[in-house]
Amino acid sequence: MEMTPTDPLYLGVLIFTGAFAGIISGLLGIGGGFIMSPVQYWLLQETGMDPDLALRAALGTSLFVILINAIIVTHKYHKKQAVLWKPALIMGVSGLISSFGGAAVASYLPASTLSTIFGVVIILGALKTYTTSAVKEKEKIRTNPVFYIFGGILIGFFSGLLGIGGGVVGIPVMLILLHFDMRKAVGTSAAIMLFTSFGGSVGYIINGWGQAGLPPYSLGYINLLNWILLVVPGLLAARTGAEIGHLVNPEYLKHFFVLLMVYVGLEMIGVI
Template sequence: MTPTDPLYIGILFLTGAFTGVISGLLGVGGGFIMFPIQYWLLQETGLHPDLAIRIALGTSLFVILLNAISVTLKYQRKQAVLWKQATLMGIFGSAASFGGAAVASYLSAAVLSTTFGIVVILGALKTYTTPAVKENEEISSNKLSYAFAGILIGFFSGLLGIGGGVIGIPIMLIFLRFDMLKAVGTSAAVIIFTSFGGSLGYIVNGWGQPELPPYSLGYINLFNWVLLAVPGSLAARRGADIAHIINPEYLKHLFVLLMVYVGLEMIGII
């Protein structure tokens, strides 16, 4: 298979569209969808698995950046983005995401991936018992908590090529006392920062590497990026529209199912 094959192009285009809907609906980046599909396709073109996995991670993060901007603008119109908190988490998250990308570029992520999966599943169980709508409850004002949350979200974002929403939303719901809609909107804003930092990390660490495919910017492949990002950014707006008419409890349950799936995938069970 080559990147110009209709099957290759069609799979990435549909993947981008589906990822966009999930991103807009749940405030996640969708890297857990894009990454494995890209990883498989890139290997089918003849790339070595070690190179294919880094390109899949880096390109996914760069797609997530565009999706996150699109989703955030939608949620901002509904006043569901808390910018002060998002910026604080985002600044720390961006730096941590750059570091996570550097680790992923040189070390195996197998152990950390399994740990991440376990943490996500435990978070899903706790999220399930956390109300989606918080009545008369003030969100956290502890700046240190937001900084720590940003570091956790950012590091795993860069390491595993995800936006960080599968970690960020449970943290916002459980520890920072957000309601579901504001957690989703603010998560999308944080992902702008983390995906930018992670993308930069994959560009820097992949710059000048041998055997990169055509149209590569470090470990980011611009050909794949266009095929994923164009339908993804358009579909993300539709997902955000749907999120505002769904009962927050239903939205939370859908997110919990997604978290369990991601956790099992990261552990390697799926």
């Protein structure tokens, strides 16, 4: 028997997922798309939706949720002076443009290919993050804007392609390539998500406009019903996550981030 969007299980799973993603967003400066997208992908398929359409709707809707969460989280980290605005603006603008392109590419790829790319990118990012120190004591943050532009393009493209805010790519980029410490990487990542999630959301709306087979209340590949169920609890939880993030040891924060990424990556590849 197929599930419907009005089933208590459907509603409950999305509400819980939104709250959990909000906490993770505030805690780690990532959008939580790598949590919301797999859950929505599963739920939409349970309603009888075509897998390719289900994954695109899941990715697009997640990005639109991330846009709202990013506003709250960025404000919190800005007040804690953990956002480096010059790098954030350079990476954000270049990421906005490339995230639109990533969303366009995603509109033509089958679900199996997208989910495999999703999983591989997340696992690689986790492994590189694990081998990088969360606290930079000797290395100076790079100041060459070329590195920021390159990092922004990389973050933005995968953000649009995979329906993520970019944090799971951005934090490893900032730790490894740009020599940020973990707290600055988390705060700046949240600011970059304002740009990448906006560009990606617009891309999913345009590329999904008029697409047959999408559920009711869809704006292109963004499903507004799912969006409301995810964004409201996410907004309430994101503030709490940001507060917790400033109380936790940066190395513990990094390890939690890595474990979460590896689990979701393996899930999307189909290993577990």
